[in-house]
Amino acid sequence: MQPVVDTVTGRVRGAFDGGSDGGVAVFRGIPYAAPPVGELRFRPPRHPAPWDDVRDAAAPGGGPLVLDVWTPDPGAGGLPVMVWIPGPGLRDGAGPDPVCAAAALAREGVVAVSLTYRTGAEGFALLDGGTPNAGLLDQVQALEWVRDNIDRFGGDPGKVTVFGHAGGAMSAVALMTAPRARGLFRRVIAQSGAGHHALRAEDARRVADRLARRAGARSASAAALSRVPPDLLARAASAIAAEFEGRPDPRVWGERLSHPAALPFAPVVDGELLARRPVDGLRAGEGAEVDLLIGTAAEEYRRFLVPAGAHRAAGERELGETVSRLGLEAKAAGVYAAEHPGCAGDALAALLGDAFYRIPAYRVLEARSRVGVRAFGYEFAWRSPRFGGELGACHGVELPFLFGTLSRAEGLVGAGPPERLSGEVRSAWVRFARTGDPGWTPWNPVGRPVWRFADPYSSLVEDPGAETRRLWDAVPATR
Secondary structure, eight states: OOOEEEETTEEEEOEEEOOTTSOEEEEEEEESSOOOOGGGTTSOOOOOOOOSSOEEOSSSOSOSSEEEEEESOTTOOSEEEEEEEOOSOTTSOOOOOGGGOOHHHHTTTOEEEEEOOOOHHHHHOOOBTSOTTHHHHHHHHHHHHHHHHGGGGTEEEEEEEEEEETHHHHHHHHHHTOGGGTTSOSEEEEESOOSOOOEEHHHHHHHHHHHHHHHTOSSSBHHHHTTSOHHHHHHHHHHHHHHHHSOOOHHHHHHHHTSTTOOSSSOEEOSSSOSSOHHHHHHTTTTTTSEEEEEEETTTTHHHHTTTTHHHHOOHHHHHHHHHHTTOOTHHHHHHHHHSOSOHHHHHHHHHHIIIIIHHHHHHHHHHHHTTOOEEEEEEOOOBOTTTTTSBSOTTTTHHHHHTOGGGOHHHHOSSOOHHHHHHHHHHHHHHHHHSOOSSOOOOTTTOEEEEEOSSOOEEEESTTHHHHHHGGGSOTTO
16 A cells, blocks of 8 residues: 655655665655746746645656655654755756656655755756845755654654755855744755855856856846746856866956856855855854765866866876966975876866865865864775776765765766765764764864775775865965
8 A cells, every 4th residue: 555644735745765675655746836937047946836646756856946855654753854855067957867766765764755846046046136046045945844744754843953965065054054944954964065156246247147147138138038948048058157167267257256266156145045155154153953964086186187088188287277266385296196196187187176165175174173063074995996996985975875876877887886984984873863963073173083984994084185174275265
C-alpha cells in the first residue's frame, strides 16, 4: 500500500524506496510555492494553490518550486530533519540529481528533504522593479513549508539542519545571517561553499545591465526581462558566466567583478534580506544560535581543469599572473609550486581551489571563533582514480559517499570506491544533525583542527596546508 500524508495544502501519495532494511517512504514533487511564471516571475514566492484530490507524489516532477521528502516512518514523530539545498552553482539549474537522492540518509533515522529553487538570472539578478535574492526567498519559503508540514512526515520542525554543496552551501551560510530565516533551522552543514560570494548592489546592477543587453531587453527591469523567454534569458546568463570563467575585462566589469573568484549570480547585499556579506554578518555575531559544520574537498579545482587537460596546458606564467590577480605577493607562486611539484597546472589548481573554497571556509571558521561560537571543520581527501588518478579529491567527489549513491557516480569515483568511507561521512552528518557535534574536536584558531576523511582511515589533522594558508593572511578579506 502506498503511503499517504495530509499536508496543509492537500494530501500526497508517495511510494516506498526499497532497500535492504525495508526501504523508506519517498514523496516527490510536492509544491511548496506557486510556479514563478507570468506575473509571479521575478517576484517573491507565493503559497501554492491547495488541491482536493490525493496528489500523486510517487515520481519526480511537479514544477519548478517543489521538494522531495524521504522518511523512514511518517508516523514516527520527533525525527531530526535534514534539508538539502543543491548546487552545483547559483547560475545553474537546481533540479533533482539522482546522485543526491536521500534514501540512505533516511535509513539512518532522519527525515530528508531536497528542494528546487530559482537560480541564475531568474533567482539572483538585481532588476529594477524586481525582487532581490528571489532564489534565497524560495529557500526560505521551502523552510517555512518544512516548519508547517514536516511533523506529518515524522520529523521534528525544531530540529532542522540545512545542508548544501557549492551554491547550496553559500545559500545556507547566507540564510544564517538573514532575519527572515531566523528560527527555521538549528544547524548548517556547508560543503564547498562559504560566506564570501555575495555581490554589492552596484555590482549586481552592472551584471543586470549586461544581461539585459545580451537578452535583447530594452532595460534591466523586471517588466522588460519578463518579456524575454526563460530559455533565451538562461542562454544570456550562461554567456555572462562564461566570461567570468575566463578573464573578465575590468574595463567592462570593474575591479571587483573582474576578480578571479567573482561570480555574476550570487546573493546580493540588498539591505533587506541581507544587510551585509554573510561572512561579515558572522563576524558581527549573526547566526550565533546556529551550529555549523563547514569544509571542502582537498583538491577542489581539479574538477574544472583535469577533464579537459587544462592543468597540463597551464604554465608558470599563468600561475604567476593568477597569483597577482588574486592579490597575493609574488612569492606565493613559488610556495604553491613547491607544495605541488607535479606541474604548474597542479599548483594553479591548488591556488584557485584556495581562492574559491578553502580560504573562504577558513574565514567563516575564524569568524565563528572571533565571537566565541563553536564550529567544526572537515576536509574530504579521498582521491578519485578517474583520469589516471589526476582528478583527485575534487569538487563534489564526496557527494555520492554522503548520499550512498556510489554506483550512480562511477564517472566521478571510478569502480570499487570504499563503502566504509561512505558510511563514515553519512554517520558524521547525521550525528551532527541529531546533536550538533559530528564527533571530533571543534575548530580553534590555535591548532586549526579539521577532520580529514580519507582511506584507509580518517583522522584529525591540524592546520593542513599551513604554508599556503598563511599566504592569504595578508590579503584583505574583502572579496
